[in-house]
Amino acid sequence: MIDALTGVLLIPAVGAALLAALPGYRLTARLNVLAALATFLTAVSLFVVEPRSGPYLLVDDLNKVFIVLTTFVSFTTAMFSASYIGHEIDIGRLTPTFVRFYHAMYQVLMFAMNLALVANNIGLMWVAIETATLTTVLMVGIYRTHEALEAAWKYFILGSVGIALALFGTILVYMAARPVVGEGLYAMVWTVLVTRAAEFDPALLNVAFVFLLLGYGTKVGLAPLHAWLPDAHAEGPTPISAVLSGLLLNVALYALLRFKMLLALNPAALAPGPLMVTMGLISCVFAAFMLYRRRDIKRMFAYSSIEHMGIIVFAFGMGGPLANFAGLLHMTMHSLTKSAIFFTVGHIAQVKGTQKIADLGGLTVTHPVLGWGLVLGVVAIAGLPPLGIFMSEFLVVSSTFARQPWLATILVLGILVALGGLFLRLNGVAFGEPRGPATPAQASYVPMFAHLSIVFMAGIYLPPALVTGFENVAKLLG
């Protein structure tokens, strides 16, 4: 029986097999977009007909939000990727064989991320996240330059260590569940775990959560475990930077949130909130200051991702319906905005032939659409009104001010420092003296402006259905 739940897994799996077999990048790029679109439509249908959850796959309000966001950004990124890869082939940076490999890997990555989101089994979720990591390692190293290989190697080593720690945490959760639930499969099933979590051994759960936080936290890119993230973003193909920032970090965050829910249900276990708040704040402030010294534009936006993941983890760490709502909204807005920025930056780097900030200048004069797109994206990501991120950041800050004014002050400091850093660089890149070639870009502007217009709309008006949906999830998160 094939329902929407298996659909979001089956379509990318079949897509990957097909794309690995078919030659010709024009055809495969289109197929890639089609497969991503089909997955997205299947994901949307989860809201209409909710399939039953089994011992392996699960669907609830929380993961529906993540799945739809993931498949939507995957779809738009596939569209961007089609024009991006076309250019890479034209200039001979990628050979057709590598492009075939790239497209197959793209679908494998979609499969792994969807599997991580729908898995009802903590072991299965771990396997999915590990697969996603290995796939992205291969894609980051695809250009095979000195820098790309070092970035991929660093990502591989740090990612594996994180994943290993997460597995140890997973085993500990099983150990905690075993005396209560009994041996075997059901001691690893979410829906069973959450009903019995109150009876688990709290000490074991505490240690497990520390390992899970460090393990999956590495994948979220929390400081001080973030070292892989800027390299991986800067050296891989830009569609992968967009997927990494926009989606993969969210998937790791989703795993963390699930385990946080588990801990919250056990009254004797330690409160996971303060740990997450601390790591979130450190990441936010640290990354904000790091923004000032960047010379590579993709690397700069990678640090901005660390900053925003810090804010999101902070919001979820604070907990409560309002902060959770703000965290969810911020996560959605960040995914959309950051991937839009990477779409723009990808095209800019292609027309100018460089990613160095010093060699970019006067983009609004030479390439008005790309230049103003970048300006709009940076205005959005810096959190200026009236765009979506302003609203979510405002919610995070205001809900924190009511409870912990000091923490909110530090957070605001981080946000403002980041804003300064971003605008300092944007000024030179977008305005200033025009530099580099002024040949018109062969870009597809649709994905970029689709994302930015959603972010713009969200800043002004949130549909009531979305608000109630997010409120339900926020309550679920506790």
Added chain:
Amino acid sequence: MHGLQFDVAHLLAGSLVLVSFMLLYQDRLYALLNVYAAHAAVLAASVTWQAYVQDAPHLYVTASIALIFKAIIIPIVLHRIIVKLGIHREIETVVGVGLTMLGGIGLVALSMVVMLRVTPGADPLAREDLAFALSVVLIGLLVMVTRRNAVSQVVGFMSLENGLVLAATGAKGMPLVVEISVAFSVLIAFIVIGIFLFRIRERFDSVDMQALDRFRGERR
């Protein structure tokens, strides 16, 4: 659980920690690979014993994967790669052997304190296994940190995964899906690494991470 069964399981898990220590001070790649093969063999013995004691036949699969794949095939392949690359010379360790060993002892003490304190309720075998497994994981991390050479970092990572397998088998009745996935992920990880090593050699004629570290990303 009979006294003898417990003692043997304890002995094998303890030996794994001991072999982990031996990984720490090997200063030649060949020797390091041989010790890693011994590490995997001890793991296989330990998993076999667990399979027998727990009466869990699926664990024999995990044990044979550990023996055939990790203890025999991987060391042989890595030997070949080392010969091909011509790097069978000394490993440069970052800090001295003495300090590294002290660090290892500290990590074992840490994992004993953490794991034994939080698991008074669990059955004794699982407790000790978890404590030993955590030691192996942490020493594996230490190996990765103290080595500069890509091959020895990979060995450190594989010893770390051995510790995870020990933990997974110690947790009684853990579903097979995880064990296979652990073994499988080692396989994938190894393929990835293999590709990497070849690419790295192709590009730089070196697998010394120090050579890679020249690139800091922000320099112009």
